[in-house]
Amino acid sequence: MTYHADARPLYHAALAGGYALPAYNVCSLEMAKGCLDAAEAAGKPVILQTYPADIEQASPHVFAQLIRALADEVSVPVTLHLDHGRDVDQVIACLRAGYGSVMFDGQGLPFDETLRMTAHLAGIAHASGAALEVSAEGFGLPGADDNVLDTTDPQQARALRDAGADLIACAVGSEHGHASRLDLTLLAEIQTQAGGPLVLHGGSGIHPDDLQAAVRQGVTKVNIGSALYRAVRAAWMATPTLPTHRAGYASIRAAVKGAAAPFLDLLHPQRNSA
Incomplete structure (x- = not known):
């Protein structure tokens, strides 16, 4: 069994080891299997994560059971994360289902409210034996539906850490679905303040x-979504030429594996396992 119901040891090992975990957004068996095939081939730990729109298609319980079952068939560490959780009830539902890590997205909230919710949800996540990621959305990280950049304030990042956040999502130049360069000087300042x-x-x-x-x-965690979605769409467009639906699913798994694999080497180049 390689499923980690508590993702915190994976994050701490990555930080201590000087590598990062790719966190792949998945919404189907084919996508999850493709990512795990890539991780198993590389011998490196992996995070699979679901977006709120994904768990409108199937409940957190369904995704948690799916990922646990798939984790039984690989040798590398695996955990499941809620990406961009905006609804407190949804965050709690994912924790109850067995997610190893959850994100609270405070986009649009005043910073004081985000800070209050961070302390509240950190207590719940830690009591559940799971990690809490908090984003700087609304005062930093661009959201999935709003790519207007507003960089993270290092002092606010420190306050979120002090309030109990295990992971801080930083806005330092990246955008969902677009080519970008990072403000590495700002990132260093955030690291100095918040660790x-x-x-x-x-x-x-x-x-x-x-x-x-x-x-x-x-x-220690880098979210990967658009690269996988594009691979799925390209493979899906080719399915009319394939003989069966099963051949189509196999094509999607292979495409996702191919899209996921480079990030494992890029983020974790000098280690074979966690």
């Missing part, structure tokens, strides 16, 4: 040199 583990969203488009530099500055 690690830190998180970057929009990892599909971040320049590889910047990603590796960010890992050296305390980033």
Whole structure:
């Protein structure tokens, strides 16, 4: 059994070991299996994560049971994370289902309210034996539906850490679904103030040199979504030429594996396992 119901040891090991975990957004068996195939081939730990729109298709319980079952068939550490959780009830439902890590997205809230919710949810997550990620959305990280950049304030990042957040999502130049370069000077300031583990969203488009530099500055989780979605769409477009639906599913799994694999080497280049 390689499923980690508490993701905190994975994050701490990554921080201590100087590498980052790719966190892949998945919404189907084929996507999850493709990512795990890539992780198993590389011999490296992995995070799978669901977006709120994904768990409208199937409940947190269904995703948690799916990922646990798939984790039984691989040798690398695996955990499941809620990405961009905006609703407190949804965050709690994922914790009850057995997610190892959850994110609270405070986009649009005043900072004081985000700070209050961080302390509240940190208590719940830690009592559940799980990790809490808090984003700087609303005063930092660009959201999935709003890519207007507003960089993270290092002092606010420190306050979120002090309130109990295990991971701080930083806005230092990355955008969901777009090519980007990072403000590494700002990232260093955030690391100095808040320490690690830190998180970057929009990892599909971040320049590889910047990603590796960010890992050296305390980033231990990098979200990857758009690269996988594009691979799925390309494979799906080709399915009319395939003989059966099963051949189509196999094509999608292979495409996702191919899209996921480079990030495992990029973020975790010198270790074979956690």
